[in-house]
Amino acid sequence: MSLxxxxxxxxxxxxxxxxxIPLLIRLLKKAGANVQVIxxxxxxxxVTPVTLATLSGNPIITDFIKNKEGEWQHHVNLALWADLMIFAPVTANTLAKMASxxxxxxxxxxxxxxxxxxxxAPAxxxxxxxxxxxxxxxxxxxxFGYHIIPATEGELASGLIGYGRMEEPEQIYQEIETFFxxxxxxxxxKVLITAGPTYEAIDPVRFIGNHSSGKMGIALAEAAAERGAEVILILGPTHLEAKHPNIKTVRVQNAAEMLHATQQYFPESDITIAAAAVADFTPVNTS
Incomplete structure (x- = not known):
């Protein structure tokens, strides 16, 4: 089982x-996952904590303090324990706090x-x-790289019809299973990806280049890393950057540097994707 x-x-x-949410917990537990509800x-x-604790097999956590004796809930340890955090339902208030x-x-x-x-999963x-x-x-x-499970259309608690319903637990479970x-x-x-432009210097001020942002190559790198790959991203001059911890970014400025870096990492790569927009010309002499 993937979970x-x-x-x-x-x-x-x-x-x-x-x-x-009790149904979602049951589906996850049936698939072999360890579930902690906060x-x-x-x-x-x-929804009652007793119901959720019974189904998850773990005490429900709400506060920083466990008991009257002042025993502390270690939020950092719990965060590091998790392979995935799924927020469902997410109210407009909690959504705003997460974003800010x-x-x-x-x-x-x-x-x-x-x-x-x-x-x-907003609701x-x-x-x-x-x-x-x-x-x-x-x-x-x-x-931030988070996966949004969009709200669906249907009858809402207010009696109105429209978008805002949390996705059904079965579908949320499928999203989680597919993710893993x-x-x-x-x-x-090992995946090698080149991305971004190259700048070929004419003199200390001018250069031959292009408007490539590297966005597509970075997106490919992030996707490969999410699927478990060890990624080498050879990235030309751009303000964008890859954030996944499985991505090693090698910054280069010009075509010669990109070629050298590619030749260095190519022999050990299983997959190579050349997504860089390398400049068409390089000046023979620079001022």
């Missing part, structure tokens, strides 16, 4: 869709400490979901 012994944190915020205080109003880096509760403190992939009324602030927050979270399958299909493979 066997995977450590998954489910973060539940205070939305009506929280009542669906709830915001507001989430307690929609606030950590005013235990769930958000774990999120801010996590190094694992993050999935987010809110249609006007909140369509609000420009919500759209902007989703864009920000996507720019994709994550391992390039495991132990």
């Amino acid at each position: 066997a012994d995977k450590n998954i944190i489910i973060g539940i915020s205070g939305g009506i869709a929280a009542y669906k 709830m915001t205080q507001a989430a307690h109003s929609f 880096g606030q950590a005013d509760n235990f769930l958000l403190a774990v999120y801010m400490s996590a190094k694992c992939p993050v999935m987010i 809110m009324d249609l006007d909140m979901y369509a609000h420009p602030a919500t759209k902007k927050n989703i864009e920000i979270l996507q720019s 399958k994709k994550k391992t299909d390039l495991k132990n493979k």
Whole structure:
């Protein structure tokens, strides 16, 4: 099973869709995953901790302090334990806090400490979901490399019909299962990718180059790394950068440097993708 012994944190915020999460927990547990549920205080109003603890096999965590004796919940250790964090449902309020880096509760403190992939399943009324602030927050979270599971269309708790329903637990489970399958299909493979432009100096001020940003090559590198590959990214001059820990970036300036770096890493690569926009000409002499 692709989820066997995977450590998954489910973060539940205070939305009506929280009542669906017990089914998601059962599906994950049946697949062999270890599940730890973290709830915001507001989430307690929609689904009971007893139900979630019984299904997950672990105590539910909400606060930084475990008991009256002041025993501390180690949010950093918990964040490092996780192979995946799935936030479902995510209210507009929690979404905004995640996008702006606030950590005013235990769930958000774990999120801010996590190094694992993050999935987010929003759930809110249609006007909140369509609000420009919500759209902007989703864009920000996507720019962090997080996987958004879009809200679906249907009847909402308000009685209105439209987009804002959290995706069904079965589909969320499929997204998680697919993620872990994709994550391992390039495991132990070495992928070499060239990306970005090259700048060929004419003199200390001018150069021959192009407008390539390297965005496509970086995206390919991120995708390969997400699927378990060890990636060497040879990147020309650009302000963009790859963020995945499995990517080693080699910065180069001109075509000669890119050729040298490619020849250095090519013999040990299993897959090579030449996505760089190398300049067409190199001056023979520079001023």
